[in-house]
Amino acid sequence: MKTCLYIFFCLSLLLLSNNKEDKKEALIINYTHSTHIEGLPSRTTVASTLISNDKFSLYEMDYLNNKNLIDEEDNEEGQVFLSIRTSSNPYIFKDLSNKTMYSTERIGVKPFLVKDSTKIFNWILTKVKKKILNFNCQQAKVNYRGRNYTAYFTTEINFKSGPWKFSDLPGTILEIKSDDNVFEIIANKVQILNKETNIVSPYKNLNEAISWEEFTLKYKKKYNELLSYRDENNVTMSIPKKKIEVFIEED
Amino acid sequence: MKKLIFLFVLSLGFMSFSSNEIIENEKQISTCCTATLIINGEPGPSATAFVSGIGPETSKLACSLATSKLAQQLSISAN
Numbered sequence: 001m002k003t004c005l006y007i008f009f010c011l012s013l014l015l016l017s018n019n020k021e022d023k024k025e026a027l028i029i030n031y032t033h034s035t036h037i038e039g040l041p042s043r044t045t046v047a048s049t050l051i052s053n054d055k056f057s058l059y060e061m062d063y064l065n066n067k068n069l070i071d072e073e074d075n076e077e078g079q080v081f082l083s084i085r086t087s088s089n090p091y092i093f094k095d096l097s098n099k100t101m102y103s104t105e106r107i108g109v110k111p112f113l114v115k116d117s118t119k120i121f122n123w124i125l126t127k128v129k130k131k132i133l134n135f136n137c138q139q140a141k142v143n144y145r146g147r148n149y150t151a152y153f154t155t156e157i158n159f160k161s162g163p164w165k166f167s168d169l170p171g172t173i174l175e176i177k178s179d180d181n182v183f184e185i186i187a188n189k190v191q192i193l194n195k196e197t198n199i200v201s202p203y204k205n206l207n208e209a210i211s212w213e214e215f216t217l218k219y220k221k222k223y224n225e226l227l228s229y230r231d232e233n234n235v236t237m238s239i240p241k242k243k244i245e246v247f248i249e250e251d
Numbered sequence: 252m253k254k255l256i257f258l259f260v261l262s263l264g265f266m267s268f269s270s271n272e273i274i275e276n277e278k279q280i281s282t283c284c285t286a287t288l289i290i291n292g293e294p295g296p297s298a299t300a301f302v303s304g305i306g307p308e309t310s311k312l313a314c315s316l317a318t319s320k321l322a323q324q325l326s327i328s329a330n
Contacts, residue, residue, distance in 0.1 A: 035292050044292030063291045078282070080314050082321060083289040090291055108296040109288070109328040234301045235320045240294040 026197035027052045027159045027172065030189040033061050037182055037243060041081050048185070052096075052161040056199040059092040059163050091202045092164055094118060101165060102203055105215055107222050108239055115209035118167045120144070123151075132174040133190055140169055146246025147183065151176040157190065183244055219247045280305055284313035288321050296324060 029050045036043035048061045063085045094101040096118075105114045121142050128139035130152060137152035144166075153162070155171040162173035163185045174187040203209075210218075219239070226237050241248035281303045288295035300316035302309050 037292075037294055039287075040289060040294055044289075046292070061291070078284040078310060078313070080284065080286040080318060081289055082286060082318065083292075084325075086291055106290060106293075106295065109290065109324055231320070233316050233320075235316055236299045236301075237320065237324075238297050238299075240297075243293045 024053070024194075024196035025158065026193040026195070026199075027157060027161060028191040028193065029163070029172070029174070029187050031163050031185050031187050033163070034184045034186075035182060035244060037240075039240065048163065050161065050163050051197070051199060052159055053197055053199055054159075055095075055097055056201075057094045057096060057161050058199050058202070059094075061090050061164075064089050088202075093201045093203065094167060096160075101167070102201065102206060102209055103165065104203075107215075107219050112215055112218070113203055113206075113209040114212055114215045115206070116165070116212040118165075121166065121168045123169055133187060135174060135190070137174055138171075144245075146242060146249075147244070148179040149176055149183070150179060157192070163187075216247055223248055282306075282309040282313050284310060284317050286314065286317035286321050288325070296321065298324075 027050070031048045031050065032045060033048035034043060034045040044066075046062050046066045048059065050057060050059045052058075066085075090104055092101055092103045099118045101116050101118050103114055103116070104111045106112070121144060123140045123142050126139045126141060130137055130139070132152055132154070135154040135156050137154045140151045140153060142149050142151070149166075151162075151166065151169065151173050152175040153169045153171040153173045157172040159172050160170060161167065162169065163176065166173055166176055172190075173185075174190070175185070177184045177186075223239055223241070226239060230236050241250065281301050282305055283299055283301045285297050285299040287297040298317045298320035300313045300320070302313040302316065
């Protein structure tokens with residue numbers, strides 16, 4: 001009798017654990033995504049959403065529905081800023097199994113589909129902790145392409161995921177800020193869906209993507225070409241040395 | 252007499268040099284304006300126009316040239 005009960009108990013445990021492994025979940029996090037890149041007159045803040053399952057994640061920045069974007073700003077020092085939105089929102093698509101990510105990057109106005117690795121972050125975990133949306137979070141720091149960032153991630157959500165390009169922490173990133181106040185993403189709401197959710201790439205042909213290294217080479221080439229450009233009306237052109245990521249180091 | 256003629260020729264040369272200098276200085280006065288495109292919150296290309304002269308009308312012209320250049324870039328990209 002005791003043996004039967006013991007076997008029954010073990011079998012039950014085994015069945016329950018198998019069911020837990022088969023359970024499909026998806027994570028949806030709403031963030032506030034904010035940037036104020038050097039040289040621009042004002043900060044741009046938009047709502048953004050991360051959706052993630054165990055294979056893929058998709059981060060969308062909602063510029064299209066942002067009513068607060070200022071179209072034109074002048075300052076008194078002979079500068080005009082013209083703000084435009086693209087016809088679709090920008091996305092960061094991550095293939096978690098292959099540890100790659102895809103994004104649209106621009107040289108001037110020309111877009112390029114760029115493929116990058118998600119294993120590019122050399123995180124340093126610290127002992128600093130704080131609560132975000134009732135989740136216990138640990139601090140991590142990283143230097144990523146010219147800026148220092150401080151992130152808070154939680155292991156209480158059963159996903160290893162993060163907003164924008166950030167990833168490769170042992171949990172879900174709920175907050176990340178650059179130490180120079182240029183870049184900031186903060187979670188507002190976390191949902192876990194107990195159902196299988198398909199995540200599809202928003203880009204038509206991932207095979208056409210160029211690597212980040214190829215892209216930065218093209219960017220530097222264009223930057224140098226424009227240094228000597230002047231048209232028939234005596235107008236010169238340039239592209240910035242940095243956006244969120246630094247392309248051209250300062251001398 | 253010869254000295255007077257010599258001094259007269261020298262002074263003519265001095266005056267022409269001075270007026271050339273003034274003309275050169277006027278040529279060097281120009282106004283510039285830089286127009287920058289911001290795409291989805293990120294800085295895009297900038298165009299800077301230089302126009303001879305000073306004043307609000309010159310500044311307006313320079314900014315107009317710079318923004319036209321950016322519009323041209325956008326239209327090339329769209330096509």
